[in-house]
Amino acid sequence: xxxxxxxxxxxxxxxxxxxxxxxxxxxxxxxxxxxxxxxxxxxxxxxxxxxxxxxxxxxxxxxxxxxxxxxxxxxxxxxxxxxxxxxxxxxxxxx
Amino acid sequence: xxxxxxxxxxxxxxxxxxxxxxxxxxxxxxxxxxxxxxxxxxxxxxxxxxxxxxxxxxxxxxxxxxxxxxxxxxxxxxxxxxxxxxxxxxxxxxxxxxxxxxxxxxxxxxxxxxxxxxxxxxxxxxxxxxxxxxxxxxxxxxxxxxxxxxxxxxxxxxxxxxxxxxxxxxxxxxxxxxxxxxxxxxxxxxxxxxxxxxxxxxxxxxxxxxxxxxxxxxxxxxxxxxxxxxxxxxxxxxxxxxxxxxxxxx
Amino acid sequence: xxxxxxxxxxxxxxxxxxxxxxxxxxxxxxxxxxxxxxxxxxxxxxxxxxxxxxxxxxxxxxxxxxxxxxxxxxxxxxxxxxxxxxxxxxxxxxxxxxxxxxxxxxxxxxxxxxxxxxx
Numbered sequence: 001x002x003x004x005x006x007x008x009x010x011x012x013x014x015x016x017x018x019x020x021x022x023x024x025x026x027x028x029x030x031x032x033x034x035x036x037x038x039x040x041x042x043x044x045x046x047x048x049x050x051x052x053x054x055x056x057x058x059x060x061x062x063x064x065x066x067x068x069x070x071x072x073x074x075x076x077x078x079x080x081x082x083x084x085x086x087x088x089x090x091x092x093x094x095x
Numbered sequence: 096x097x098x099x100x101x102x103x104x105x106x107x108x109x110x111x112x113x114x115x116x117x118x119x120x121x122x123x124x125x126x127x128x129x130x131x132x133x134x135x136x137x138x139x140x141x142x143x144x145x146x147x148x149x150x151x152x153x154x155x156x157x158x159x160x161x162x163x164x165x166x167x168x169x170x171x172x173x174x175x176x177x178x179x180x181x182x183x184x185x186x187x188x189x190x191x192x193x194x195x196x197x198x199x200x201x202x203x204x205x206x207x208x209x210x211x212x213x214x215x216x217x218x219x220x221x222x223x224x225x226x227x228x229x230x231x232x233x234x235x236x237x238x239x240x241x242x243x244x245x246x247x248x249x250x251x252x253x254x255x256x257x258x259x260x261x262x263x264x265x266x267x268x269x270x271x272x273x274x275x276x277x278x279x280x281x282x283x284x285x286x287x288x289x290x291x292x293x294x295x296x297x298x299x300x301x302x303x304x305x306x307x308x309x310x311x312x313x314x315x316x317x318x319x320x321x322x323x324x325x326x327x328x329x330x331x332x333x334x335x336x337x338x339x340x341x342x343x344x345x
Numbered sequence: 346x347x348x349x350x351x352x353x354x355x356x357x358x359x360x361x362x363x364x365x366x367x368x369x370x371x372x373x374x375x376x377x378x379x380x381x382x383x384x385x386x387x388x389x390x391x392x393x394x395x396x397x398x399x400x401x402x403x404x405x406x407x408x409x410x411x412x413x414x415x416x417x418x419x420x421x422x423x424x425x426x427x428x429x430x431x432x433x434x435x436x437x438x439x440x441x442x443x444x445x446x447x448x449x450x451x452x453x454x455x456x457x458x459x460x461x462x463x464x
Contacts, residue, residue, distance in 0.1 A: 020368035142413035
């Protein structure tokens with residue numbers, strides 16, 4: 001048991017480092033989802049079932065979904081900005 | 096300041112923090128002396144005093160209930176802030192732009208996915224309600240069951256498209272549910288005032304251990320919190336999905 | 346044996362804190378910055394977990410074979426972590442909403458190129 005707990009702590013450190021060093025935005029939801037899953041297993045190994053229940057839905061469904069939607073929205077805004085800049089005379093920015 | 100100066104400053108700061116952490120961890124009392132009296136008091140007192148077999152939920156909603164009120168309102172305010180931020184410039188919302196995702200352009204899910212989702216929605220909702228209502232008996236409670244219920248509504252979006260999701264979950268109902276959940280928590284705390292006791296004291300009849308109606312106010316608070324967390328997460332995901340998938344405005 | 350888990354837990358918590366701060370300082374994308382904040386929050390969870398853990402004892406749920414009054418793991422620390430995880434997700438959502446609005450207004454999500462407060 002103690003070996004499993006030590007291994008899980010090491011995996012938490014490694015996946016936390018992987019989240020930080022993944023600079024490309026499109027790979028980040030996968031990284032944070034895996035980090036959440038490893039945290040859940042660590043909570044279970046340390047006898048904390050309530051905390052693991054909280055973390056599993058939040059870390060694997062909630063956070064990656066919100067990141068994906070934010071990235072999709074930003075990509076859509078960038079595309080709209082490009083198409084708006086290509087028609088400068090017709091419709092100027094209505095602000 | 097440019098980035099290399101920032102990196103040098105950060106390394107000095109990080110070295111300082113690491114040194115302080117090492118000093119602190121070495122001077123912390125060893126495992127023998129980390130046994131606090133609070134632990135023994137609550138573990139020995141949760142079942143006789145409150146008839147609640149899950150000590151963590153009893154601590155959350157009864158012994159330290161006031162902190163949980165604060166945390167719940169942090170959640171409430173964050174959801175409200177996100178909705179306000181994602182809803183600016185809503186006057187041009189209904190104008191379709193050429194590349195928006197309209198129902199004609201939406202890619203439907205495959206039949207296997209839709210069948211599986213249809214079969215899984217009801218068990219997931221039942222599981223979420225089970226976790227919320229058995230908060231004081233087994234690991235669970237309002238917060239955990241609330242996010243499970245929110246995700247069980249979300250897989251409807253995965254199985255069908257966004258229009259069906261929008262039709263099933265009408266907006267005003269979810270907003271009312273969120274406010275009602277937060278308000279109910281405070282109202283249940285005020286029940287204690289009728290007996291002349293402080294806010295959030297557990298004054299309802301305690302029932303029998305291992306029954307669903309044991310532990311006085313704890314299951315009621317758990318239900319109120321589950322309602323609020325479910326509605327809060329659904330509103331949050333709704334706001335994100337609506338901004339991304341329908342015609343956005345400049 | 347208790348010392349090994351306790352001190353390795355402290356080491357992992359300290360490591361996550363420092364690497365998360367490094368990520369925040371050297372970030373070039375605001376979404377990446379929010380995720381590094383989530384890593385820093387996870388370091389507090391690891392710290393609280395190892396502080397509350399007692400080797401060989403069961404979880405603080407007194408059903409079936411765990412008699413009420415028998416020793417168990419610390420429930421107070423778990424109660425602290427539980428609400429914190431749910432609140433963390435909504436705070437990250439708020440930060441992502443701010444990021445989306447910022448990107449809409451200025452066209453870039455780079456924290457080094459954001460100069461909104463001028464004069």
